Amino acid sequence: MLELEILGSNATAPTKEGPASCYLLRTETGVLLVDAGPGSLAAYCARHELSELRGIVVTHLHADHSLDLMAWAYRWTFPEELPSIPLFFPEGEAERLAAFDAVFGIPTLPTMNRPIAQSFEARPMTRDGVTVYEVDGLVFRSFAAHHSVPSAALRFEAPDGRVLAFSSDTGLCEPLVEAARDADLFVCEATYLEADERALHGHGHLTARMAGEVAASANARHLVLTHFADPADWEEGRHRAAEVFDGRLDVAVPGSRF
Secondary structure, X not given: OOOEEEEEOEOOOOEOOEOEOEEEEEOOOOEEEEOOOOOHHHHHHOOOOHHHEEEEEOOOOOHHHHOOHHHHHHHHHOOOOOOOEEEEEEOOOHHHHHHHHHHHOXXXXXXXXXXXXXXXXXXXXXXXXXXXEEXXXXXXXXXXXXXXXXXXXXXXXXXXXXXXXXXXXXXXXHHHHHHOOOOOEEEEEOOEOOOOHHHHHHHHOOEHHHHHHHHHHHOOXXXXXXXXXXXXXXXXXXXXHHOOOOOEEEEXXXXXXX
């Protein structure tokens, strides 16, 4: 079984619709968290036990995808120390990840001197689209997305051959299409309805229509739009993506499962 659960799908910060970017994948014996945006820990604890979590994959270290890492690390070290789990992040970002501990580590508590380092087994991802990583029987590869910081599009492959891909935050680029190639389910950012060249190709984001074009180019079967700048754009974004993508199309509403 390969199941996706939407914990949060907002860009930038939580809203009344739910947390920022955070998703769960069902593994052989538990779940894997993809992105740890603000609100992810609270949303997770409302539905799952901490003991179910097998690992975390962070697509990039912008706050709306990673800020809750410290919340997770605090919870993993207090009031009791839990067994460490793998934390995957884009290669080259170890220094920025360590900065979490530099700011929020608690020198007077031995178990919380460096919460990130003490909670997680940090594993950098080479974004070459070739190197294979594994968590609890679920394998995946990391691709170089186009964004203002190192950003990893992800391609997960279940034992039965089914594929689930994540765009991460990205502008148009060939590695993104390869990550989503023939995917059974493609979770793709659709930050804007309209945006200028600086936002799309300079900073690196997609419109909903562009997300549909990527899904069509990649021959994905099912597209789930996420990371809207404004949740009020959900339905219009779905409509614009549907103009260029004729497969199954949904919006990443928190609480939904695919």
